[in-house]
Amino acid sequence: MDRRDFCRVALGCTVIGCAGGLAGCARLLEWSASDTGAARVATMTAGPPPSAEPTAAGVPTSTPEPTPPPLPDLAVYRGDDPAANTRAAVVALGGMERFVRPGARVVVKPNIITGRDPELATTTNPQAVAEVVRMALEAGAASVVVFDRPTGDPRTSYTVSGIQAAVEAAGGSMKTLSDRNFERFEIPAGRELTSWPLVTDVFEADTFINMPIGKTHGLAGLTLSMKNLMGIMGGARGEVHQRFHQKIVDLATLVQPHLVILDAYRIMIRNGPTGGKLEDVATTKTVVAGTNMPSVDAYGTTLFGMQPTDLEYLRNAGEQGVGGIDLEALVIQEGTA
């Protein structure tokens, strides 16, 4: 065997070996799509994330005052600038420092159901999302990652919605979800939905911020913050639409965002949740922020001229103790930015 032949044989063996190795890896990893049915257990608690230091719970360690004033359940701010509204509402809730500790990994989940211009109110206002990214970074966040699982191609959705450009300009990063970002999680309190593949980042982040936009929705009535969490669900989400009004509550028993910011600068009042016509958009110039999804959604219904009890899933959430939907019983701070 001369050297040329030896090289050829060696190359051939290497190629075959690599292919075999890759195939083996692929089998082990099941091409990322591993959903073995074994579910992971994780817990989240609503409200600000637990403090790293054992100081006064829920109060920023840097705050000099010994007794901070009581914080509202909801902060509702109106004004001509979506970013300023968002900032004012978060400040009224105690500032981003209450939710984001220095060095925290922050995950923001806007609604990017599909690619539409921001004016059509199909996706969360990009300026509002960018403002949240900026505030989190100001509070010392190590990273701010923004994602959704759009119903179509993620790249077209991220781009056309304007959210990608706004987030990147603000210093955050967008993330396109792959199979490897999902894992099946146990939903211990679930009645109809007992486990589902969910984005692991939501559970691994120090702060999870849910940032929906208010829209009408054929099946749900309205899509607000609770329905927005469908964007962290993997798998075949069409199945969630059967016995939907309980399943969406089941999910909310597990995934409880630390901060909920309902963008209602523009809301979609007809043909939701995808819309596509300016005539179906109402400019309400409002932001509703809170720490509990049913409470935020309860206020959100009033923007559409509805009652919280008009939505079946909100009624379920209230009855099952996921959150308060009685607006009379909530401390609501309203203002103008």
Added chain:
Amino acid sequence: MSEASRRGLHVYRRWFQLVFLPLFLALLTLTVWPLGSVFLGAFLVGDPLIALNSAMNGVLRPEMWLAVVMLLVPLAVGRAFCGYVCPMGAIVEWASPKKRGSGLSERARERWRRAPVFVLLVSAGMLLFASGAFLVLDPLATLTRTATTLLFPFADRMLRLAGDLAYLVPALRDATDAVTTTLSGRLIYAEPRVYALAFGVLGAFAGILALNLAEPRFWCRHLCPLGALLGLMGRLGFRNRTVDAEACISCGACERVCPLDAVRDEYLATDTSRCQLCLLCADACPTDAIAIGTRPQKSLYVPSRRTFLAGAAAGLLAGFFTFTGHARRALDPHLVRPPGARPEDDLLALCTRCGQCMKVCPTNVLQPSLSKSGVEGFFTPEMDYRIGSCDWTCAECGKVCPTGAIMPLALAEKRTTVLGRAYIDTTRCIPWADYESCLVCQELCPVPEKAIVFTEDAVTTPEGADLVVKRPHVVAERCIGCGVCEWHCPVPRESAIRVRGLDA
């Protein structure tokens, strides 16, 4: 080989190939949403075989000047395209066994010399009867198709696997996510790309390469329709390989190294319909008798009357029987063409079966047609709404089509272009058949005034329960047939809402 003879551009032939093949693949890699201003389809638009077919079918576009140039170039340099530019030619050449010379007998070689005549006549016959099915063998279309259905899905899965492996190291996770996001929609897709009959495409490509075992570059020599067309022009060439008869010692070295069997008549003459001016012969010539010059001594293959008539008959039969195919009349109800597609007969005549539209499609909904449009429609694009749907924000397939078989539409125009119409199968639709809530189709219908509406029906189930169920209905005049409903319908396997094609 004398060193003195190794002068001229042919010395850099390998470099030409090493530029053009990566360029071809680079342009195809960039063929993703959103298309920039780079003209990505240059190879296919400049392909004279495709351009000739388009022109004969009445489609002319300004970029076709490139094809005219390409068609005239053989007059001066023979089939240099095949040896210097063609990316398929480069692959076939590199896959050839190193052993020079033909494995065929002298008789077989003479018989195969007729092949280009048959290829051209059959192509002409199909062109005459307005069937573009012969373009399935165009080398540039073949390579585009192969890369689209095999190479890019392979790259997608390999990148995915690399990401999965990197993800095992927690420190690499952020970087992996960043790379995945950057490549998303470019090389990695939300769902791994799949194409119908990818295995068949692999087989065809492997077959082309395997023909090398019979004779090096058998495909380029005898079967390639583009090579045959360029060779037709090469016959008229005024400049080609020349041999100094005084210097020639008739050693036969030139004939042995010629990759395209172009050396004829005791080595003095050239078949200018074959010579690619690689000048391997000149490099092999011990007496430096070979050069490029004007008025080459030609030895062209002239088909006998019998051969010509046989080829013409084959061409007419092929054209006639594709043109009168059953699938053209009895259109499959689920055959839905992409937005901007011309009427079926025009599409079948114009489509190059290259698959560039499938490459650019962001949702993978564009699939090669296998049976719905007959044998003739093999690999023409159709919508498979269980794989994806026509993205509301995309109108790129028409822009990359090299022949206008899919006409370019502005985005606003595409959004009102009707591809088909959705029908609900109420025997399987969840709210109709199972009395459960669903409305996924209504929710995702992208038409601004939704083409799917719902009624709240009071129903009594067979068990006697009284319920109010929201049930979907399609508003026919609003439906554009984008298929997002069919794609996302949670009913397993066959969707309970299906888009059917409409006749214009």
